[in-house]
Amino acid sequence: MANQDKTGSLFSEEEMTRVMGGFDFKDNTPVTCLGMEFENDETRRSYFREELRKKLPELRKIEGFPIGEDDDIINLSDPPYYTACPNPWTPEIINEWNNEKETLLKEGKRSNSFNVPFPYSKDISVGKNDPIYTAHSYHTKVPHKAIMKLLYYYTQPGDIIYDGFAGTGMTGVAAGMCEFGSDATRGEERSLGKRHCICSDLSPIASFIAFNLNNNNSAELRNFSAILEDVKQEYGDLYRTKHTNGKYGEIFFMVWSDIVICDSCGGEAKFMDLFSRIGEGRIDDYAICPHCGAEIKRSTCKKKKENYFDNRLGESRERTVSVPYLIVYYYNGHKFRKTPDAEDIALIEDIKNTPNNSWVPTLPLGEGDKMEDPKAKGVYYIHQLYTDRTLFILSKLWERCSMYNKFCLTNSIARNLTKLNRFIVNKYHMNGRINGPLSGTLYVPSEIVEQNIFDLLEVKHSPEVENMNLNNIIQVGDALHNSIIPDQSVDYIFTDPPFGDNIMYSELNRITEAWLNVITNSKDEAIANKTQNKEAADYMRLIQGAFVDYFRILKPGKWMTVEFSNTKASIWNAIQTAIQNAGFVISSVTAFDKVHGGIKSMRYTTSVKEDLIITCYKPNDSILKEINLSNSINIWDFIDDHLNHLPVHIIKGNATTSIVERNPKILYDRMLSYFVANNIQVPLDAGDFQKGLRERYIEIDGMFFTAPQAAEYEEKKKTAPNFVPMGIIVSDEANGIEWLKNLLRNNPKTYQEIQPEWMQAINGLRKGDVLPELRDILEENFIEESDGKWRIADPEKQVDLDKLRFKNLMKEFNIYVEAVNKPKAKPIKNARLEAVRAGFKECYKKKDFITIIKVGEMISPNMLQEDEQLLRYYDVATRHV
Structure with missing residues (x-):
């Protein structure tokens, strides 16, 4: 594919001089790179290009290696920091960055006690008219000034950032620009100082753009x-x-x-x-x-x-x-x-x-x-x-x-x-x-x-855009197979992955990459694509592979932010399941309001039309060691750790707002996700779990806190006494129960009072889901007083209600099991979602993975793909059969 010489020059020096009008474009300033001295930058470039040529035979064995001849890959690269293939100098550069950390520590610009206890919860309001952002178009981008806000919060000077779906390298730009700050990040800075970034993308043109936006090539430009x-x-x-x-x-x-x-x-x-x-x-x-x-x-x-x-x-x-x-x-x-x-x-x-x-x-x-x-x-x-x-x-x-x-x-x-x-x-x-x-x-x-x-x-x-000189690692690489990056070497991950079938990156990039003579290897491209025979399940498998590698390279106790946008609930659930199956624990899901520049707590898949920010963390060393040693974990150790990763108090105006992730149902879901993802038996059902929460933690406003957190919450609430409860849209039975709890928590109501509000709240039921009648839901989950008013059950009574409800749900699930085991079984067009959830959970406890698969294949595809719990159990079952 090449039409250039081995040195990377596209025409003679005489031709260059003529084109440049006699300008001497070579910089003869001596340079130091990875501890080696070079006469000038051109000498450095030539040396490392020849070294790259020697390494290419081994690099070509890495999955996702781009399609192109050696000459084209070498001529497109400017090693050691930028390679149009997996970057073999990554460990060496990371080692150099770690040495810089020691220097920054001695200078007082870093701290060994630096810790981020809970996720970023402030508004992110950044426009898209910055010259760096607009310098080169691409299919999707996150403004680097928005990323800077997150970097200032989650990292300190010298930290190493990773983005495996880097696109045009805005994460790298943000990491370098943290040295200077900006109007958009004023007040966010924990400390000014450059961070380092590894920007990797499967696309050669994306990485080429990233290289140019992350480096100072002002003379050539x-x-x-x-x-x-x-x-x-x-x-x-x-x-x-x-x-x-x-x-x-x-x-x-x-x-x-x-x-x-x-x-x-x-x-x-x-x-x-x-x-x-x-x-x-x-x-x-x-x-x-x-x-x-x-x-x-x-x-x-x-x-x-x-x-x-x-x-x-x-x-x-x-x-x-x-x-x-x-x-x-x-x-x-x-x-x-x-x-x-x-x-x-x-x-x-x-x-x-x-x-x-x-x-x-x-x-x-x-x-x-x-x-x-x-x-x-x-x-x-x-x-x-x-x-x-x-x-x-x-x-x-x-x-x-x-x-x-x-x-x-x-x-x-x-x-x-x-x-x-x-x-x-x-x-x-x-x-x-x-x-x-x-x-x-x-x-x-x-x-x-x-x-x-x-x-x-x-x-x-x-x-x-000519003033950048960031020396970030820029490479063409597959996010699933970044084996060159050492284990636990990254301090923070910001990533903006492909959104299912929204954008066909490799197809749209083919025009420009044809001019570069280096083409995307789309074998493991994480998209849903008919031509590549990739469906939503394949997308989840591929994106999960990327998150597994993310988990490997991230240090314990550190954070990952995933920016995500897709209008399909099935893709939203696929990515959320993939994150949790990789071992991460989701701490918050917020919707990024690009019109009003705000973020707000989210939980339910009816809101996937908005850009979402998923914040998650890798559990700390003690949790990971406990799992590795015994393939088990104390449930309350996990909850202790998780509560310490959640915000204590969020203020909007003069009101304290509900923290969705502190809701007992969500806490149970997060625990369940983590245990199932790590193949650990779940020791408690939801009723016993909630009883244990009340025995060990303090409940305020429907949320659970540790004792120190509760004191902090009460103190801060004095400054914003009004309380805004969690907004819930009734899209399924479980959401409906939470909605009713919010409605009845402080004000019992009659059926006649509840019913009109209930009808207005119901929105966007999944195809194939059977929602029970309101009265049936009330009878299974709440207590009716002698005056006809319904209230939330006391903890002791709630346990009895939960057992009765579980028994009824399993009755319905067994009907589905009987139906799918008939000789000429027909698809189940309509099913009660909560019954299928309960059944899948019980089958998981008994390791009856065959039944999960059989029922999963016969219920509505929408119900399976758009529900996080069902998808999680089904995915685990398919891996065990």
């Missing part, structure tokens, strides 16, 4: 403007167009229109003529054939095809016919539009027939969920995604740029310079406007916008 100007001087006339006075203006963009064929008469018309109303700002869904008057539907209209000879492939191909339709151009500082004239068409033909010896990627698009649309237009190879003019000029720029200059090109190379670029009619823009590609797709529109490459790149180039 500044010279991109010189290269751009040089190429413009040579080829700028390819964008000229004649004005009405016979003089020439400069094309801003050209719109190409598909040709539509009428099904009724076979007549041809331009798509834009039929459906677009530029001056009126609309596109019609239907049009009338100008030849026969038949109605043509925009979404299903037939497009004209043509055969052509593809010079790059050396063979004939078929494609959709697209013709020049509209030119928007500048003349004398003003914008005009015109229909392409004969001279414009002739120029396009001249460009098509002009030999171009510069290299362009001819990689096939390959197979994928997003690949069918471009193929429908005859686009099967990367180079076919560009017009002839764009491809010609882009190839000239690419061959003159150093690998660092190419960073400026990659921002547009997969988007606004391709045939994915859309035109939109707009009543506020009489010339129409550029709408860019449709996000998350490879959709080729019927009205393609060909932009002026020089105009676009002059705007896109952002010199404001």
